Amino acid sequence: MPSATPNTKSSLTVALALLLLAGAPSGEQKKISIYSSVATYNLPVVDRAGHEYVGLLEILEPLGRVSATAAGRRWSLRYNNADCEFVSGKTRGKIRGRDFELPAPFLVENSRGLVPLSSLSTLLPRFLGNSVTFHEAARRLFIGDVAIQVSAQFDVANPPRLVLTFTAPVNPTIATEPGKLKMVFSREPIVLPGNESLSFSNTVITQASFSESNGAAELSIAATAPLMARFSDNGRTITVAAASSGELPSVPSPPEVPAVSGQPVPPPGNPAPAPPPGHPLVIVDPAHGGGERGAALSDTLPEKAVNLGFARLLRAELQGRGFSVLLLREDDETVTLDQRAGIANAAHAAVYISLHADSQGGGVRVCTAMLPPDSSAKGPFRSWNTAQASALPVSQSVASAVLSALQKHQIPARGYSASLRPLNNLLIPAIAVELAPGPNGVSDLASANYQQKAAAAIADGVSSLRDRFGVQP
Amino acid sequence: MIPRHLLIGVVVLLVIVLSMGVYLRDVSRAATERQRLAEDNRPVMPPASGPTETVTLFIADDTIGALRSQPAQIPLPEGRQQRAEELLRALLQIYTRPDSPHRLAPAADLRSVYLVDPGDAVVDMNAAFADQHRSGILTEQLTVNSVVQTLAFNVPGINRVRILVEGDTRETLAGHADLTQFFDVNAVTQASTQAAP
Numbered sequence: 001m002p003s004a005t006p007n008t009k010s011s012l013t014v015a016l017a018l019l020l021l022a023g024a025p026s027g028e029q030k031k032i033s034i035y036s037s038v039a040t041y042n043l044p045v046v047d048r049a050g051h052e053y054v055g056l057l058e059i060l061e062p063l064g065r066v067s068a069t070a071a072g073r074r075w076s077l078r079y080n081n082a083d084c085e086f087v088s089g090k091t092r093g094k095i096r097g098r099d100f101e102l103p104a105p106f107l108v109e110n111s112r113g114l115v116p117l118s119s120l121s122t123l124l125p126r127f128l129g130n131s132v133t134f135h136e137a138a139r140r141l142f143i144g145d146v147a148i149q150v151s152a153q154f155d156v157a158n159p160p161r162l163v164l165t166f167t168a169p170v171n172p173t174i175a176t177e178p179g180k181l182k183m184v185f186s187r188e189p190i191v192l193p194g195n196e197s198l199s200f201s202n203t204v205i206t207q208a209s210f211s212e213s214n215g216a217a218e219l220s221i222a223a224t225a226p227l228m229a230r231f232s233d234n235g236r237t238i239t240v241a242a243a244s245s246g247e248l249p250s251v252p253s254p255p256e257v258p259a260v261s262g263q264p265v266p267p268p269g270n271p272a273p274a275p276p277p278g279h280p281l282v283i284v285d286p287a288h289g290g291g292e293r294g295a296a297l298s299d300t301l302p303e304k305a306v307n308l309g310f311a312r313l314l315r316a317e318l319q320g321r322g323f324s325v326l327l328l329r330e331d332d333e334t335v336t337l338d339q340r341a342g343i344a345n346a347a348h349a350a351v352y353i354s355l356h357a358d359s360q361g362g363g364v365r366v367c368t369a370m371l372p373p374d375s376s377a378k379g380p381f382r383s384w385n386t387a388q389a390s391a392l393p394v395s396q397s398v399a400s401a402v403l404s405a406l407q408k409h410q411i412p413a414r415g416y417s418a419s420l421r422p423l424n425n426l427l428i429p430a431i432a433v434e435l436a437p438g439p440n441g442v443s444d445l446a447s448a449n450y451q452q453k454a455a456a457a458i459a460d461g462v463s464s465l466r467d468r469f470g471v472q473p
Numbered sequence: 474m475i476p477r478h479l480l481i482g483v484v485v486l487l488v489i490v491l492s493m494g495v496y497l498r499d500v501s502r503a504a505t506e507r508q509r510l511a512e513d514n515r516p517v518m519p520p521a522s523g524p525t526e527t528v529t530l531f532i533a534d535d536t537i538g539a540l541r542s543q544p545a546q547i548p549l550p551e552g553r554q555q556r557a558e559e560l561l562r563a564l565l566q567i568y569t570r571p572d573s574p575h576r577l578a579p580a581a582d583l584r585s586v587y588l589v590d591p592g593d594a595v596v597d598m599n600a601a602f603a604d605q606h607r608s609g610i611l612t613e614q615l616t617v618n619s620v621v622q623t624l625a626f627n628v629p630g631i632n633r634v635r636i637l638v639e640g641d642t643r644e645t646l647a648g649h650a651d652l653t654q655f656f657d658v659n660a661v662t663q664a665s666t667q668a669a670p
Contacts (some may be wrong), residue, residue, distance in 0.1 A: 356609075419654070
């Protein structure tokens with residue numbers, strides 16, 4: 001048998017390496033960030049036949065009442081009072097009864113209607129009646145006048161400082177690397193009114209540059225010494241200066257009072273932002289997400305999707321009643337039970353509401369934690385598994401108020417207690433709400449009308465305790 | 474006119490095709506049956522012998538979303554542990570029937586019950602019990618409550634119940650009910666009483 005020569009061996013190795021490189025994942029998943037006054041969220045973008053596509057239902061879902069149906073190749077959608085219809089493979093569709101031409105064919109995949117990204121700046125205003133600004137190359141879409149402007153002022157003090165002033169509170173992810181401090185704004189609609197790059201005639205801070213890509217904006221500050229960023233003015237100002245000796249450049253604490261509406265989910269382990277005075281914080285937790293699908297409500301409907309849609313509606317209802325709301329997940333992402341409990345406990349929220357859905361039975365079920373009768377703390381520490389004990393009486397009051405409101409809205413409702421995490425691990429009043437089918441069966445679970453009715457009732461129930469929470473009417 | 478030898482050849486081929494079809498169908502049926510039997514991993518337990526006793530089973534009922542107590546006559550052995558196991562087997566027998574008010578997978582079964590003094594019961598279920606359980610807060614909690622209350626009511630001295638799956642801790646029963654902790658009998662009884670319609 002002939003043996004391979006060194007040349008042949010090295011050629012094979014190179015070929016194998018090339019093959020492995022070709023098969024390796026292509027890196028970060030493409031996504032689009034959407035900023036509106038109602039919600040800030042991002043959605044996955046897929047490539048089809050040389051065009052980038054995104055789900056139309058997914059774009060509109062957080063913005064209003066929306067429902068979609070797929071019948072063969074026909075796909076129709078109703079958003080508030082606007083109807084549209086498209087046919088898979090065709091570029092021409094109808095929106096509000098008028099023809100609309102897409103730059104690439106409409107696609108239907110697994111009952112999801114996909115539209116080309118390049119159509120969004122003309123397509124969305126037809127539904128929303130609002131102006132839409134789309135930074136297509138960076139995949140950042142601004143609905144209405146939501147942009148946060150940033151201005152930079154250089155102060156040649158000792159040490160020199162770069163003062164960044166924003167028109168609204170921000171909470172970027174900050175990272176340092178040799179010669180650079182980077183701030184990534186993945187949830188804030190940051191735009192730069194002027195030049196994308198500023199140079200300073202200084203030996204420490206030399207340059208600041210702004211860039212945006214894949215649904216995020218980035219401010220990068222170049223320096224010859226380690227830098228430190230400090231927040232002030234309730235998160236509206238970030239001051240970047242050289243770190244003094246003994247002071248490590250690091251990620252600073254989040255601002256004390258950041259955005260109210262569509263607040264970003266704080267990274268696990270970091271405390272959530274404090275709500276503005278008079279607007280107590282309600283944490284709404286769409287259960288499951290990411291690889292954890294929850295119950296299979298139908299062949300095509302996972303519980304995690306219903307929970308997220310329901311959570312967005314509940315957020316809008318609660319905000320309408322004077323509450324600040326933090327959604328524990330904005331997208332189809334994995335958040336562990338310990339992370340959920342950690343964020344909720346650190347936020348000192350007035351109420352925590354976990355949202356679930358079930359295809360069995362009917363109506364809405366409200367449950368509180370099931371704890372052993374003698375679970376109260378006997379020392380300075382509280383057991384993680386019975387942390388809810390001290391808040392349980394208030395949790396039961398919240399559950400009772402929500403049950404009464406559901407019944408007032410003529411929604412069959414019942415309460416019970418369950419051994420359900422993370423309820424047991426929470427120090428704050430906490431309930432779980434399980435949405436079961438309505439009069440039309442399992443299809444109700446995906447119905448915006450049914451979810452809206454239930455969300456309004458739950459928000460009424462929570463709001464009925466406004467005196468206890470100190471909500472400003 | 475078709476030649477005679479060609480006609481015979483076609484007929485023979487047709488017979489062979491039909492025979493192969495019948496053979497393939499039989500092989501496919503046998504494979505399906507083998508797979509079904511392989512998935513049905515219920516241990517074959519000898520029936521308990523001895524005099525029958527009247528016990529109270531707490532049966533989960535999905536239509537009312539609560540437990541209802543039901544008397545049953547089952548043969549119970551002498552030992553506490555064996556009695557606990559027979560009680561749960563009687564309960565699972567109801568849940569695995571096609572007309573059950575709270576259906577569990579046909580292959581759902583009990584592996585063992587361990588009674589640890591003072592007052593702890595550890596119930597070890599097989600994988601089918603959890604893997605094929607319907608997902609939902611209420612439906613999972615009803616199963617847990619049913620197991621805990623049936624044990625505690627009929628086997629005196631049990632204060633806490635833990636449910637394992639195939640001898641290991643499972644995070645949740647089917648995505649909701651927390652199985653990492655002991656269930657307190659008093660808490661479960663109180664919850665079941667409150668939840669009763």
